[in-house]
């Protein structure tokens with residue numbers, strides 16, 4: 001079973017706006033509302049790929065109940081720790097005319113030490129059934145910065161591959177727990193190495209240095225430019241065709257789901273990278289966050305070129 005961890009889930013509200021302007025009243029068509037936060041997007045895409053993930057993390061208040069009822073409707077198995085405070089809402093405004101994507105991400109609830117300890121204790125029980133674990137997203141308040149490192153070490157001790165997609169300090173600390181794979185986008189990798197920009201060679205160098213610390217693979221997502229997969233003795237570059245983009249929010253999560261699915265099926269790394277890109281692309285072609293279509297993924301797989309660098 002794949003376990004997906006979302007420590008800071010969200011009700012994701014996404015609006016399509018034309019010529020979005022600041023400081024103006026704008027009327028828009030009803031937004032799409034999904035059970036989100038990165039890990040829940042990963043879970044939804046895994047389900048669309050035919051997997052039965054178990055979703056875990058923290059949920060609270062009315063928003064938490066709404067998310068649970070959505071997960072039930074979608075047939076997603078879940079086991080969340082109930083918290084005192086309210087689960088957050090995140091807002092995305094997509095303007096395909098201007099080509100902009102504006103996001104307002106709430107920081108999320110405060111998690112008490114008792115709630116955090118309960119999570120870790122439940123997680124150690126779930127770990128017994130896990131074949132692969134993904135953890136995605138920001139940390140809610142009160143959660144120690146090294147929690148992903150702790151989770152990774154627990155997974156390593158049980159020989160279960162752990163895949164991490166986070167940013168900033170949570171990534172910096174998380175890497176110290178030696179996850180099997182991390183998935184920064186280019187901006188997150190730049191931030192990690194403290195640079196404004198990185199060339200392709202510099203990205204490969206940075207990823208290799210991360211691998212020297214004990215991480216086995218670094219998957220760098222590059223939006224419409226495709227992706228890089230770097231390991232100790234592997235550098236693969238995926239080049240992708242142009243596609244009609246509707247809403248790319250959640251493409252990184254869909255990519256992570258595609259990678260997790262392919263790894264679980266023990267595909268070779270070139271094929272894994274193709275599945276990861278195809279799922280990210282398929283999501284970008286849909287209005288809903290964290291949605292793919294298998295027939296589109298299969299068609300996209302034939303159009304992605306992976307080169308060994």
Ligand SMILES: Nc1ncnc2c1ncn2[C@@H]1O[C@H](COP(=O)(O)OP(=O)(O)OP(=O)(O)O)[C@@H](O)[C@H]1O
Nearest residue numbers: 185221222223224226249250251252253277280281
């Ligand atoms: N505009 C696009 N055109 C084609 N493919 C895309 C586009 N945006 C994303 N993708 C696909 O999805 C993958 C992941 O996208 P991206 O690098 O934007 O991730 P991300 O920044 O983590 O996204 P998010 O945080 O919104 O989930 C890319 O490697 C690519 O395969």
Ligand SMILES: O=P(O)(O)OC[C@@]1(O)O[C@H](CO)[C@@H](O)[C@@H]1O
Nearest residue numbers: 012036037038090105137138250
């Ligand atoms: O605040 P985080 O956890 O880093 O990101 C949250 C978020 O922006 O990520 C997803 C897109 O990847 C959205 O579903 C969600 O709202």
